[in-house]
Amino acid sequence: MAQADARTGPAISLEKMGRTAPGLVNLYKSAAVSLEKSGLGGQRAAVYLVLDRSGSMRPYYRDGSVQALAERVLGLSAHLDDDGTVPVVVFSTDVDAQAEISLDRHEGRIAEIVAPLGHMGRTNYHVAMDAVIDHHLDSGSTDPALVVFQTDGGPSNRLAAERYVCKSASLPVFWQFIGFGDPRGHHFDFLRRLDELAVPERRVVDNAGFFPAGRAPRRMSDATLYDRLLGGFPRWLASAADRGILPR
Helix, strand or coil: CCCHHHCCCCCCCHHHHHHHCHHHHHHHHHHHHHHHHCCCCCCCCEEEEEEECCHHHHHHHHCCHHHHHHHHHHHHHHHHCCCCEEEEEEECCCEEEEEEEECCECCCHHHHHHCCCCCCCCCCHHHHHHHHHHHHHHHCCCCCEEEEEEECCCCCCHHHHHHHHHHHHHCCEEEEEEEECCCCCHHHHHHHHHCCCCCCCCCCCCCEEEEEEECCHHHCCHHHHHHHHCCCHHHHHHHHHHCCCCCC
8 A cells, every 4th residue: 555655646657557557547647647636646545346246147258348447447546545456345245346446457357256166146235335444444444345236126125235335434434336228227326325315314425426437338428427436535535534534
């Protein structure tokens, strides 16, 4: 993780990006614009990527939408975390895989991770959330976690998912949900409600956001995607600091 004495610029320089991951340079530059617009220049965070592997997700793996999202998240992470990697949690009924995508190993990486996996099951958010929380706490990092949580529908166990969001509100973890599929579909009703859970009655801070990326997620521009990924993060950082969840 990046150290506190080097927080005036991106965690990984443009020069290093050009050497290590030239194919991600344009994503890195686009992410920089959104970070500056959000007042997050120099911010440090551990970035996680959670990927839904329920049965209905098959087309999005096949057409490259999931790989494209992973590369975009990696381009953002290079500004926030200096280790050049993003931990990846793939889930369905259970956690199907825990791996990582990195600047020096990103091309075709999602296909590599999911290729040996078996049956595509149901959609249990809470098992993936538990894995992320454990990883972040075990890492010993003092930085907040920005979790990009991709799914194409509501959880099989809504009560468990809601409970995890509420209980994790006291931890330095922000859940940014992104939905693949019809943005007006009822399958995202739960995530819309989750985004509006009462504070402080249900959770100490608003620690989750949601936006739909549409039926063709790859068509969303990089600039729009980054703006939306960072939409609720600055407010959460401030609220978490006010509550003592994060240091000032």
